[in-house]
Amino acid sequence: RTRKVYDMEWFVGCSHVEFNPTRSGDNGHAKSGAVRDASRKLVDSSLSANGWSRLEISPGGKVQPNILSDHVHYAPSDLAFPISMDSHRTNDYDVIVCIDVDYYISDMDYYLSKCKPMIMHTFNPQKVSGLDGDAPFRIKGDVVTYDVGGGNTWTHKIWDWCNHGEFVMATDPKPPGWWWKRWLGLERVVYSKVMHSRPWKACPDRALVWTIPTGSHYQFKWLPNDMHARKLQRVKYSDDLRPGWNSLTYFDQDSESLMISLGRCGADASITLKKNDYDILMGLDAAQAVTTRMLSMKYTDPRIQALFGQYHKGTITNILEPSTIGKPASLVHWPYALDCDYPEVSARQYAAPIVDNPSLMPMIKRWEVLSESLERRVTFVANNKLPDNRIMAMAIEFVNCVVPVAHHGDPYTWERTAEELDKPKQIQAVRSVWSSLDEHPRNLIEAFVKNEPTTKAGRIISSFHDVRFLLGFSRFTLRFRDEVLHAEHNSHWFCPGLGPIALADKVCNYAQCVESVVEGDYSNFDGTVSAWLQRHVMNAVYLRWFARDYSDELRYFTNSLINSPARAKSFGFNYEPGFGVKSGSPTTCDLNTVLNAFLMYCAVRKTERDMTIKECFQRIGLAFGDDSLFERRYKSAWVKVAEKVGMSLKVEVCTADTGVCFLARVFPDPLVTTTSFQDPMRTWRKLHLTSRDPKVPINDAALDRVEGYLITDPLSPITSDFCRMVKRLLGHTNPAAEAQRWARKDRGREKPYWIVAGEAWPQAAEDIDLMWNVTSSRVGISVEMLLDYKARLDNSEGVLTVTPLAVPNAVANSVMPDGTPSEPVVDPRNVQDQRDVNHSRVVNQPNRDGVGRDTASRQADGGVRNQG
Known part of the structure; x- marks a missing residue:
């Protein structure tokens, strides 16, 4: 007479759509994590399809304000929310959900006796x-x-959910009026039907379990129970x-x-x-x-x-x-104002880092990360400064020296330009617009954060959306480089387009011809270029050389570099791009080099008052984009000129201990040898990471990456030893797998640029000791400690077992992997101001790719920032 029957049906498989889940990034457990993500989506979909509300047990960082939960502090991520026990509110929820936590429930009868369906993502090997x-x-x-x-x-x-037995029985620990019923020996028994499936091939030991209550009754404890139902127990292995x-x-x-x-x-x-x-x-x-x-x-x-x-x-x-x-998980750069609960990695780590403070990966899928980069690399550094009259006059002199004969140049034909753009993506893009070249190109800029290791706000790539713009402008830029910048009168300072051997010879020749060499290091070169510098130096050389018949067309392209509208490529919000250099423009490398040379020319003119204009022009040092080498005697004037045009320049004096660094290559003794090696600290901070497609096996991605360094740097201290260790431990013994790796079209995606260009930098075996000594001086670690680390690499049995070298932290404006800020003091008001700016960028913007008003207005106060 006390029996109750619960008539319901529920088949979770109707909501199963993701059979082979993957994660685009690697947080150390990408496969099992992707399966757990897919399971949560399946549960959410099934509950939504049935119109049910949930009680979730220990949801951790995934808890939402409108969901009831039994939330207890077991893991650090649980601390984001207070303890709650809502399971007694049985009228307010329909289903009990457990995502990977049922093992820690000591009394499962407590939840089974609620007579509510349960669904669990669990480990049942x-x-x-x-x-x-x-x-x-x-x-x-x-x-x-x-x-x-x-x-x-x-x-x-482990609970034996997957054991034989269709029904499980549970005893209610506290039924209504439990105190007198217990005294009489009465107990309430609830029966549930148990079903399970193993829907993910990548993790066959993971099970999706769901229970449906079928009935209940009261019984006396001392009477035998003849029901064919089992008691849930722990698995005995x-x-x-x-x-x-x-x-x-x-x-x-x-x-x-x-x-x-x-x-x-x-x-x-x-x-x-x-x-x-x-x-x-x-x-x-x-x-x-x-x-x-x-x-x-x-x-x-x-x-x-x-x-x-x-x-x-x-x-x-x-x-x-x-x-x-x-x-390991790939650690990410985490801006303070980021509205995010867990790291969204965009790279994989295939080995332990060489140093204990490696570079971090930007979360390129987060709109707040792009907003933060725009603030720090565009808005904060915008340069509206106008130079004095003397620098204005020097600009005219410099442009006349670069282009001695005016208005006689012609651009390349469309066909010749298309042949020059020979990369696969460029070929495909050109083909897509070839039949519509007569249409006026649109000068819209689209920005995204570059997916590369960083220690501060990620670099922005500003590309022009319309391929016709890039193709049309390249007709001018390619011709100008070939005919003017590579001409003999500019060859002493213009370095782009040269191969590694020619560059090494050029660096050594320059170092031998001057008394002492200094390196120029600009702070945010692209972002601090002013509109005046663009118009009167960078773009002026184009407008002077090309014939007047092309002036209107060329002026449209050059003006677009300064005054184009811009939007976020993946998120759709508009932003003010400023006057700085647009990194995706066909002019970026060439005109950055021209501006770099102009500032050196001004320094010479201010120092050498007795020299003619041509003599000063011949004194310009080496320039390649924002990289430069210059004579030490012009150091003071060089810094002052940069300051007067609104740019920030730090000059490093080259010494015998640290060598000469140009294009991230260290020349240990350019007076004697052309040997060079990759800048050690810059390389060591990122060599353990790969951003290849997650579908490429991580061992293959690692091998492709290190093999390139073994060509450009076969003798470089630590760098080459690390690469040989990775190749030794991760190399294929299966010829079929090795052939498959070599057959991939994108296997050269992460190789050093100079390998793709077809040359390697010279390195001589007799300079090995010299390279070790200079490396030691540049990184601040003794040669003995470096040799000890090399020995550990050579004897390592695993790519994750070598303890990293201790180096100073270089990360800025980020929450560190251990949860502490990278700066000693962080003002909460500045963080809130940045959060307001981030949100303002997308509020009232068109909803594109899932980002709009709702996303922008989310509250970030409850996020758990733990990169583990």
Whole structure:
């Protein structure tokens, strides 16, 4: 008479659409994390389709204000929200949700007795050790130890949701009027139907479990219960016949056979046999007979034979439990005003970093990151300064020197220009507009954050949306470079277009011709270029050389570099691009070099008052974009000239200890040798990262990356040793896999630019000691410590096991991986101001690619910033 029946149906599979989930970035557990993400989406979709509300158990950082939860502080991410226990509000929710947390519930009867459907994403392995996607696990004492790369190590027991038995029974710990019912010996029993599936091939040990309440009744404790229902229990993995071993049977749908998994307690090695074969083999007496029968049963793997032979004998062996280094997550640059709860990585880490303060990856998929970069690289550094009369006169002199004969140049034809743009993406883009070249090009700029390691706000790429603009402007820029900038009278300072060998010779010749060399280091060169500099120096050289017949067309292109509208490429909001250099323009490298040379020319003119204009022009140093080498005697005037035109320049004096650095190449002794090596600190901070497509196996991406460095820097201290270590440990032994790697069209995507160009920088074996000494001076670490680190690389057994070198932190304007700010003091008012600016960029903007008013107005106060 006390029975109740709950009539309901629920099939979760109707909402399953993502069969092979992937993550675009790697946080150390990309596979298992992608499956968990897909499971959460499936649960959300199924609940929404049925119009149900939820109670979520320990949702961590995923909790939302409008969701009821039983939230307890077990992990650091749980601290973002207060403790809550809403499960008693049974009238306010329809389903109980557990995402990867059911193991920690000690009394599952408490939730099953609520007579609510439950759904769980849970770990329920079909083998006694192995990999769950990319997370290793093992079992000892029926307790699973689960290591999460880029995360934590978790230990827990497993509920037997997937065991035989369609119904489970639960006893309500506190039914209504429980105190007097307990005194009478009455208890309320609830029955639930249990269903499960394993829908993800990447993680077959992950199960989606859901329960549906079917009925309940009261009974006396002392009377037997004849219902065919099982009590939910923890899974027992320990083998009763073989102490110190684990065993587990399961049904394999592919082979339609009952299988058994065997392995030592706490060991990572395990084997799987057919249960029928296992029963036969266990009846044999002699070890030789076991091996013979296994070969007859086609178990030819020596590992299976060896481990089963030990199991058959009952050998008990102590298992070594060494310290384990988990798979690393790619750490990200995290601006203070970012409205984000977890890092959205855009790169993968294939080895331990060389230094303990490596570069970080920008979260390029976040609109706030682009907004932050626009503020710091465009708005804050905008340059409206006008120079004095003397610099104005020098600009005229310089333009006349660069272009001695005016108005006689012609641009390339459309066909010749199309031939010059020979990269695959350029070819495809040109083909898409070839039939509409007569249309007027649109001068719209689209910006995005470059996906490269950084220590501060990410660099912005400002590209012109219309391919006709790029193709039309390239007719002028390519012709001007070939005919003017590469002409003999400009060859002493203009370096773009030269190969590594020619550049090395040029650097050495310059160092030998002057008394002392200095390096120029501009702060945010592109962003601090003023409109005056663009019009009177950079663009003026074009307008002077090309014939007047092309002036109107050319002026449209050059004016567009200064006054074009701009928007965010992926997010759609508009922004003010300022007057600075647009990095995606065909003019960027050439005209940056021209401006760099102009500032050096001004420094010479201010210092050498007795020299003629041509003599001063001949004194210009080496320029390549914003990189420059100059004579030390002009150092003071050079800095003052840069300041007068609104730019910031820091000059480093080159010494015998630190060598000469140009184009991120260090020349240890340019007076004697052309040997050079990659700037060590800049390279070491990012060499362990790859931003290749996640579909490319990480070992292949790592090999493609390091092989390029082994061509350009085969002798460079530490850099070459690190690359050889990666190649030794991650190299393929399977010829088919190696052939597949070589067949990929994008395998050269992350190789150094000079490899793609077809040349390598010269390095001489007799200069190795010199390179070690200069490297030591540049990084501030003794040669002995560097040699010790080299020895550790040479002897390393794994790419993640070498302890990084300790170097100073160079990160700015970011939350560090340990949750602390990169600066000693951070003003909360500035953070809030930046957050307001970020939101203002997208409020009232058109909703594009999912970003609009709702996204912009989100509150960021509850985010958990933990890069682990």
